[in-house]
Amino acid sequence: MASTGPRTIHPRDKALLKPLSALGKPASAMEQVSFLRRTEYAASSNPQMFATGSSKDILRLKNDPKRATKSRDKEDPLNILKNIVKGFDIAYPEDAHKGEDTAERIRGAAVTTEEIKAWTNPQHPDKNKNVTLLDSYPILPDLEAIPQMGSYMLMKFTTNPVPMIDRYDTRLDTAIFRPCVDPDKEAIYEQKKEEWAPESGKPKPLQEYDYDFYIPGDEDAVPSIKRKLDIRDPDNNDPELYTDDLGDDRRAFKYPRLRTYETQNQTGDDEDPYNDTVAIALHDPETEVGPVPGTTKRLAKGAYFYPISTRMAIKPKRKIGMPMMTSEEEKPDELNLMIVEPDEDDLGRIREHQGTLDPSLQVEVTAEE
Numbered sequence: 001m002a003s004t005g006p007r008t009i010h011p012r013d014k015a016l017l018k019p020l021s022a023l024g025k026p027a028s029a030m031e032q033v034s035f036l037r038r039t040e041y042a043a044s045s046n047p048q049m050f051a052t053g054s055s056k057d058i059l060r061l062k063n064d065p066k067r068a069t070k071s072r073d074k075e076d077p078l079n080i081l082k083n084i085v086k087g088f089d090i091a092y093p094e095d096a097h098k099g100e101d102t103a104e105r106i107r108g109a110a111v112t113t114e115e116i117k118a119w120t121n122p123q124h125p126d127k128n129k130n131v132t133l134l135d136s137y138p139i140l141p142d143l144e145a146i147p148q149m150g151s152y153m154l155m156k157f158t159t160n161p162v163p164m165i166d167r168y169d170t171r172l173d174t175a176i177f178r179p180c181v182d183p184d185k186e187a188i189y190e191q192k193k194e195e196w197a198p199e200s201g202k203p204k205p206l207q208e209y210d211y212d213f214y215i216p217g218d219e220d221a222v223p224s225i226k227r228k229l230d231i232r233d234p235d236n237n238d239p240e241l242y243t244d245d246l247g248d249d250r251r252a253f254k255y256p257r258l259r260t261y262e263t264q265n266q267t268g269d270d271e272d273p274y275n276d277t278v279a280i281a282l283h284d285p286e287t288e289v290g291p292v293p294g295t296t297k298r299l300a301k302g303a304y305f306y307p308i309s310t311r312m313a314i315k316p317k318r319k320i321g322m323p324m325m326t327s328e329e330e331k332p333d334e335l336n337l338m339i340v341e342p343d344e345d346d347l348g349r350i351r352e353h354q355g356t357l358d359p360s361l362q363v364e365v366t367a368e369e
Contacts, residue, residue, distance in 0.1 A: 082109040090119045091138070137282055137303035141357045144298070148346050150353035151273030151309035158264065158315040161213065171215040174225045176255055176335065179209040182262075206270060206310060208263045210317055214255040214335050218243065221253055228339045232298055244336070252336035260331075261314040273307035280305050 009017070073079055078101075085108035089096035097105045124131040155177070162169045185208045192205035216222060224241040227233045235241075242251035269276045281304050285297035342350070355361045 078106075079109070081106055085109070086111060086115075090115055137284075137301065139280075140300075140302040140304055142281075142299065142304040142306060143354045143358060143361075145304075145306060146350055146353045148342075148349045149309075150349075150356075151270075151307040152279070154277065154279075154308050154311045155211075156311075156313045158313050161258065162215070169219065170222045171219050174216060174222055174229075176214040176337070177261075178212040178214065178335075180212060180260075180331070182208075182210050185209075203267070203269070204271070206266050206268060208266055210263075211261045211314065212331055213258045213261055215258055217254045217256050225253055225337075225339075242338075246336060250338070252338045255335040255337055257331070257333050257335075260317045262317040264313045264315050266310060266312040268308070268310035268312075270309045273309035277308040277311060278305040279308055 085097075085106050087108075089108040090111055097107050099105075099107065101107050122133050122136075161172065161175075189205060189207050196202065196205055198204075216225065221243045224243060228236050228241050230236055239251050242253060244252055244254045246252055267276070282302075283299045283304055284301050285299070286301070351361060
């Protein structure tokens with residue numbers, strides 16, 4: 001017979017009868033977990049910034065007038081320019097502008113004693129006492145080396161341009177790239193230029209060219225080519241430096257065409273060549289030995305920078321289909337290189353680019369025009 005009295009539950013089975021709300025960690029453990037109660041800013045470096053990470057606290061600090069004014073002053077273009085000028089004032093205190101700001105000259109930010117000491121006694125950025133400064137070079141523009149285009153182009157071969165030999169082929173030092181327009185690439189460029197908008201934040205499209213690559217036919221001609229290009233060489237106008245006779249008392253260097261290259265991964269800024277990449281070359285007249293010993297050094301001691309408007313990789317262009325006869329006829333198989341002085345039009349374009357770095361030269365160009 002079944003028992004009529006109440007049934008007793010074994011102590012081990014009581015845990016099975018708990019409601020769902022009672023399952024989980026005990027309340028005492030939950031109180032020790034801060035993120036279950038509120039978000040905490042747990043950074044130990046600056047815990048006094050704000051106690052909680054709620055949106056209310058973040059907005060309060062963001063809209064704080066004192067913090068906003070300080071941020072605006074720091075990011076103000078005029079403040080940035082003043083701090084840039086301050087670096088030049090530290091290096092050349094005799095040229096520092098002490099008057100009020102004008103359209104031509106900006107007064108640099110205040111120079112501290114610590115900054116002057118850091119300039120006179122430079123130290124390693126990581127305070128490495130085992131590293132000692134041996135020499136320093138002022139950063140200067142090389143105005144005489146600015147070409148007619150106003151900038152240089154940096155090209156990187158994806159494959160070896162010349163047959164492999166056990167030494168460096170010096171013909172690459174005096175090679176010539178002759179640009180040629182591909183109609184298909186020109187159409188693509190025009191389409192990209194129409195679709196590009198300045199407010200998009202994307203870089204402006206660049207025109208891509210193919211390049212016919214020419215190198216001297218004889219490696220023995222390279223020293224003579226370099227002497228013709230060296231303005232410090234007193235005999236650079238000697239016609240005997242040329243290696244080939246063209247007749248009619250004309251001489252030149254022979255440059256056969258090696259192959260055609262096409263651009264790949266092109267970047268840069270053709271409107272502002274100093275905005276993307278610059279090359280730095282150290283020049284020390286005391287230690288430099290030129291090709292003609294005893295000649296006057298062209299540049300004073302310094303680290304000279306050169307603008308690079310375009311950087312690209314180039315690869316050999318493959319022949320797809322039958323090329324047009326007109327395009328093939330326009331490509332010369334050989335160039336006759338004759339080096340002459342630039343004419344007035346070339347000099348005018350060079351002076352125009354020089355005037356962007358030296359305002360005094362720009363005034364002279366305007367006066368001549």
